[in-house]
Amino acid sequence: MTPVRNAKLIFNEVPSGYPEPGKTTVYDASGTIDLDSVALNGSVLVKVLYLSADPYMRGKMRDASVQSYSPAFTLGQPITGLGIGKVLKSEKEGINAGEYISLPLIEWAEYTIPPVEILPYHEKIVPAKGVPLSVYLGALGMPGRTAYHAWKEFAHAKQGETAFVTTAAGAVGLFVVQLAKMQGLKVIASVGSSDKAELAKSVGADVVFNYKETSREQMDEILKKEGGVDIYWDNVGGSTLDVALGNANSRARFIECGMISGYNNKNAITMQNLMRIITQRIAINGFIVSDLYPKYNSEFNEIVPKWVLEGKMKYTEDRTQGLEFGGEALLELQIGKNTGKKIVVVAEE
Amino acid sequence: MTPVRNAKLIFNEVPSGYPEPGKTTVYDASGTIDLDSVALNGSVLVKVLYLSADPYMRGKMRDASVQSYSPAFTLGQPITGLGIGKVLKSEKEGINAGEYISLPLIEWAEYTIPPVEILPYHEKIVPAKGVPLSVYLGALGMPGRTAYHAWKEFAHAKQGETAFVTTAAGAVGLFVVQLAKMQGLKVIASVGSSDKAELAKSVGADVVFNYKETSREQMDEILKKEGGVDIYWDNVGGSTLDVALGNANSRARFIECGMISGYNNKNAITMQNLMRIITQRIAINGFIVSDLYPKYNSEFNEIVPKWVLEGKMKYTEDRTQGLEFGGEALLELQIGKNTGKKIVVVAEE
Numbered sequence: 001m002t003p004v005r006n007a008k009l010i011f012n013e014v015p016s017g018y019p020e021p022g023k024t025t026v027y028d029a030s031g032t033i034d035l036d037s038v039a040l041n042g043s044v045l046v047k048v049l050y051l052s053a054d055p056y057m058r059g060k061m062r063d064a065s066v067q068s069y070s071p072a073f074t075l076g077q078p079i080t081g082l083g084i085g086k087v088l089k090s091e092k093e094g095i096n097a098g099e100y101i102s103l104p105l106i107e108w109a110e111y112t113i114p115p116v117e118i119l120p121y122h123e124k125i126v127p128a129k130g131v132p133l134s135v136y137l138g139a140l141g142m143p144g145r146t147a148y149h150a151w152k153e154f155a156h157a158k159q160g161e162t163a164f165v166t167t168a169a170g171a172v173g174l175f176v177v178q179l180a181k182m183q184g185l186k187v188i189a190s191v192g193s194s195d196k197a198e199l200a201k202s203v204g205a206d207v208v209f210n211y212k213e214t215s216r217e218q219m220d221e222i223l224k225k226e227g228g229v230d231i232y233w234d235n236v237g238g239s240t241l242d243v244a245l246g247n248a249n250s251r252a253r254f255i256e257c258g259m260i261s262g263y264n265n266k267n268a269i270t271m272q273n274l275m276r277i278i279t280q281r282i283a284i285n286g287f288i289v290s291d292l293y294p295k296y297n298s299e300f301n302e303i304v305p306k307w308v309l310e311g312k313m314k315y316t317e318d319r320t321q322g323l324e325f326g327g328e329a330l331l332e333l334q335i336g337k338n339t340g341k342k343i344v345v346v347a348e349e
Numbered sequence: 350m351t352p353v354r355n356a357k358l359i360f361n362e363v364p365s366g367y368p369e370p371g372k373t374t375v376y377d378a379s380g381t382i383d384l385d386s387v388a389l390n391g392s393v394l395v396k397v398l399y400l401s402a403d404p405y406m407r408g409k410m411r412d413a414s415v416q417s418y419s420p421a422f423t424l425g426q427p428i429t430g431l432g433i434g435k436v437l438k439s440e441k442e443g444i445n446a447g448e449y450i451s452l453p454l455i456e457w458a459e460y461t462i463p464p465v466e467i468l469p470y471h472e473k474i475v476p477a478k479g480v481p482l483s484v485y486l487g488a489l490g491m492p493g494r495t496a497y498h499a500w501k502e503f504a505h506a507k508q509g510e511t512a513f514v515t516t517a518a519g520a521v522g523l524f525v526v527q528l529a530k531m532q533g534l535k536v537i538a539s540v541g542s543s544d545k546a547e548l549a550k551s552v553g554a555d556v557v558f559n560y561k562e563t564s565r566e567q568m569d570e571i572l573k574k575e576g577g578v579d580i581y582w583d584n585v586g587g588s589t590l591d592v593a594l595g596n597a598n599s600r601a602r603f604i605e606c607g608m609i610s611g612y613n614n615k616n617a618i619t620m621q622n623l624m625r626i627i628t629q630r631i632a633i634n635g636f637i638v639s640d641l642y643p644k645y646n647s648e649f650n651e652i653v654p655k656w657v658l659e660g661k662m663k664y665t666e667d668r669t670q671g672l673e674f675g676g677e678a679l680l681e682l683q684i685g686k687n688t689g690k691k692i693v694v695v696a697e698e
Contacts, residue, residue, distance in 0.1 A: 059628075069599075069628040237623060250418075256626045272617040274586060277605045277635035279408075279418040284633035286626035 003032035009108040009326040011073040014063050018334050021327025024061060025079060029324070033111050035088060043116045044092050046085035046101070049349060051108055052137040053320070053329045053342040055170075055235075055260050057081055069288055078107040079326075082142055084125060084133055085112070086349060092119050100125040102136055108326055110346055128305050132317075133349075138341035139308055139315035142289060143171035146257060148300050149292035151179050151233075154255045154285045159184035161230035164223065164244055168205055169196030171315070171341035172257060176233050177205050178313055188226055190214075190240065192336040199339060203314050211236075216243060223247035236261045238269050245273035248280045256286040260334070316340025352381035358457040358675040360422040363412050367683050370676025373410060374428060378673070382460050384437060392465045393441050395434035395450070398698060400457055401486040402669070402678045402691040404584075404609050406430055418637055427456040428675075431491055433474060433482055434461070435698060441468050449474040451485055457675055459695055477654050481666075487690035488657055488664035491638060492520035495606060497649050498641035500528050500582075503604045503634045508533035510579035511598075513572065515589055517554055518545030520664070520690035521606060525582050526554050527662055537575055539563075539589065541685040548688060552663050560585075565592060572596035585610045587618050594622035597629045605635040609683070665689025 007029040015024040038045065056070065057079065064072040073079050083106035087099045095101065101122040103114055125136045138144060157163070163180040167173045168189030180187045181204035189205035191197050197208045207226055209219070220243050223229055228249040234241055237259025244254070276282065307313035318338040320329040323346045332338050356378040364373040387394060405419065406428065413421040422428050432455035436448045444450065450471040452463055474485045487493060506512070512529040516522045517538030529536045530553035538554035540546050546557045556575055558568070569592050572578055577598040583590055586608025593603070625631065656662035667687040669678040672695045681687050 241623070259624050259627065268619045268621040269623060270617045271620050271623075274590070274618055274620075275608050277633060278608065278637075280635065281637055281640065282633075282635045284626060284631075286629065286631050288627075288630055291630060 003034040004111075005029060006031045006033040006109055006111045007323055008078040008110075009323055011061065011075055011077060011079045013075070015061055019058060019061055019327065019330050021325075021331055025327040025330065027324045027326065031109075035111070038113065040089060040091040040113055041116070042091050043113050043119065044087050044095050045089040046103070046106070046112050046114065047088050048083055048085045048106065048108075048110055048112060048346045049100075050084045050134040050137055051106070051323075051326070051344040051346060052082040052142065053326070053333050053338075053344055054081060054142070055258055055333055057330060058260075058334055078109050080105045080107055082106065082137060083108075084137060092116070095119065095122060095124075100127070100133060102141065108323060108344070108346075110323065128309055131305070131308055134317060134319075134343050134345075135308065135315060137343060138171045138317060139175060139313060140305060143341060144175050144304060144313075144315075145293070145297070145300055146289040147172045147175035147179060148304060149289055149296040150255050150257060150285075150287050151176060152296055152299075153287070153292055154253055154283075155180075155231050156253055157183045157185055157231060160186075162186045162188065162226055162228065162249075163231040163233065164188045164190070164229040165205070165233040166190045166211075166240055167192070167235040167258075167260070167336075168200040168208070169193075169316075169339060170235065173233070173235060174199065174203060174315065174340065175313065178203050180231070181205075182312075185231070186226065188223065188229070190219075190236075193339075195339055199316060211240065219243045220246060228252075231255070233257060234259065242269075242271050242273050245271075245276045245282070248276055248282050250280050252280060252282045254282055254284040256284060318342050320344045322346075352383040353460075354378060355380045355382040355458055355460045356672055357427040357459075358672055360410065360424055360426060360428045362424070364410055368407060368410055368676065368679050370674075370680055374676040374679065376673045376676065380458075384460065387462065389438060389440040389462055390465070391440050392462050392468065393436050393444050394438040395452070395455070395461050395463065396437050397432055397434045397455065397457075397459055397461055397695045398449075399433045399483040399486055400455070400672075400675070400693040400695060401431040401491065402675070402682050402687075402693055403430060403491070404607055404682055406679060407683055427458050429454040429456055431455065431486060432457075433486060441465070444468065444471060444473075449476070449482060451490065457672060457693070457695075459672065477658055480654070480657060483666060483668075483692050483694075484657065484664060486692060487520045487666060488524060488662060489654060492690060493524050493653060493662075493664075494642065494646065494649055495638040496521045496524035496528060497653060498638055498645040499604050499606060499634075499636050500525060501645055501648075502636070502641055503602055503632075504529075504580050505602055506532045506534055506580060509535075511535045511537060511575055511577065512580040512582065513537045513539070513578040513593055514554070514582040515539045515560075516541070516584040516607075516609065516685075517549040517557070518542075518665075518688060519584065522582070522584060523548065523552060523664065523689065524662065527552050529580070530554075531661075534580070535575065537572065537578070539568075539585075542688075544688055548665060560589065568592045569595060577601075580604065582606060583608065591618075591620045591622050594620075594625045594631070597625055597631050599629050601629060601631045603631055603633040605633060609685075667691050669693045671695075
């Protein structure tokens with residue numbers, strides 16, 4: 001068979017600020033692959049369908065010498081992340097041609113042969129009727145699990161309490177808002193646009209503000225007026241975290257999921273309210289979701305697909321069509337232009 | 350009987366920085382009390398013997414309109430705190446003349462009649478032979494309980510781990526160092542003088558540095574060289590907290606006991622390493638020791654007096670003789686001049 005095109009999105013340069021399409025990442029359509037004869041060496045041949053663009057990926061766009069919880073992307077190689085594909089051929093027992101699987105660290109490419117050591121982390125996807133495959137990258141995938149697992153582990157939510165959820169219209173935030181509402185909490189939500197505000201309200205957020213149009217003093221006033229914060233879901237860090245500390249109720253729980261405000265600049269953050277950690281007996285917990293998979297995945301698989309099907313757990317997708325716009329998708333995420341879970345559609349089966 | 354002198358240490362002025370003896374607090378020896386005829390109104394007459402001077406008292410030297418976990422001192426009234434006294438007369442069932450008791454919120458005065466609502470919080474002290482009464486304000490009192498209870502609750506210490514203990518020669522810190530060593534941890538200790546360094550070493554601290562002679566970069570190097578921090582006992586906050594975050598090992602536990610570096614200035618703190626809360630999955634817990642009393646006090650009363658008698662738990666006292674120097678004692682504590690538990694001796698029985 002004639003080789004077919006196998007385009008890739010290459011990590012080309014470490015960005016100093018926001019990732020720049022065409023510079024930080026470069027779309028390279030020069031490669032080809034022979035789908036019949038390519039050597040699998042015990043692995044599988046995957047046709048990539050949907051890729052998940054996630055905020056944490058900014059952290060991997062760094063010099064490889066800088067240590068962090070997740071290895072840096074390799075310059076000159078495709079960036080990698082969570083994705084869903086269709087298995088075209090398999091030399092791996094337990095994975096069969098024709099199946100859909102999700103895989104971490106999948107190459108941003110049209111076709112890929114994952115390193116065999118990644119294969120144990122595949123999950124087979126048998127999409128529930130009426131649920132698009134791509135939702136397994138969002139509400140039913142890593143973002144949904146991030147929200148569900150950490151909420152279960154750290155929130156200790158009690159009816160009548162108040163949760164303050166940042167990036168509340170994102171894939172994780174929207175899930176958290178809905179979890180909090182299911183448990184009878186009041187939800188204060190911060191978002192980055194009026195569209196996102198509508199979205200957060202539509203899933204039940206009680207008080208919604210656009211952080212881009214809200215000064216530190218105004219945010220402080222809002223939280224005070226609502227009686228303070230019992231649970232803070234942090235996706236942003238920075239001064240929002242500081243204001244949340246300043247308005248934390250006694251025994252508040254701070255769930256540290258992300259600090260996107262710090263991903264794109266190296267400036268130190270000025271904090272005025274750290275002392276409140278003591279005076280208000282605050283518990284702050286950072287986490288990496290994969291640590292919590294063993295504890296909560298089966299419960300999640302039992303419950304959440306039903307919620308999605310029944311419409312009890314709403315989700316949104318913000319699709320970027322075509323791998324060639326992958327760099328734009330990554331940038332949009334960092335500047336908060338996406339509404340809902342960011343998906344790059346490489347192919348629709 | 351002729352009235353006798355009843356001197357008091359009065360809260361005279363809210364300090365903007367360090368508390369100034371003679372200004373923040375004023376020694377007033379003009380008062381008298383008739384020990385025979387004074388009305389008790391259902392309370393007890395206490396001859397005050399030992400007063401505990403504690404860092405947290407700085408937080409109470411504030412304008413009463415500023416809320417915090419502990420009420421402000423009242424201007425024009427004696428400051429109050431934990432103390433030990435001898436009961437001279439009693440109208441309260443269950444408390445008898447001749448007994449020694451400790452009481453919270455006891456007036457810094459020679460004699461006092463505590464408000465009846467405080468009496469339920471008294472503890473009778475029957476000092477073990479060989480243990481001075483004042484130790485019930487230190488290793489066997491609130492500081493010891495602070496160390497013991499919070500360590501039990503939050504440290505989750507495992508043999509071979511590394512604890513970084515700040516103000517390691519203080520009443521709480523010294524106790525924490527010894528707890529950590531009992532459990533087979535390596536202890537890095539920060540102290541404020543060479544005397545204190547010797548003290549910390551004498552109870553087993555493995556690596557001791559004087560923070561006044563150690564730059565941020567040097568502190569960073571020390572923590573790195575020792576393989577990072579699994580448990581951070583924070584009494585100081587500020588840049589030490591930031592450097593500890595920068596060197597936290599995966600799943601580190603940060604126990605937020607105090608942030609003395611912030612008590613005397615209102616400057617915001619610049620933090621560079623907050624993101625590590627997430628990447629290293631750090632658990633940070635603030636606490637107020639009285640919250641933990643119900644859970645751990647009886648265990649403490651069972652175990653710790655034995656440790657003290659057997660010399661397994663060492664303590665030091667730094668005594669200030671005379672209530673007239675109470676203001677100096679409070680200042681010494683804030684600038685770190687004390688070595689060990691600061692006690693103001695009002696009378697030796």
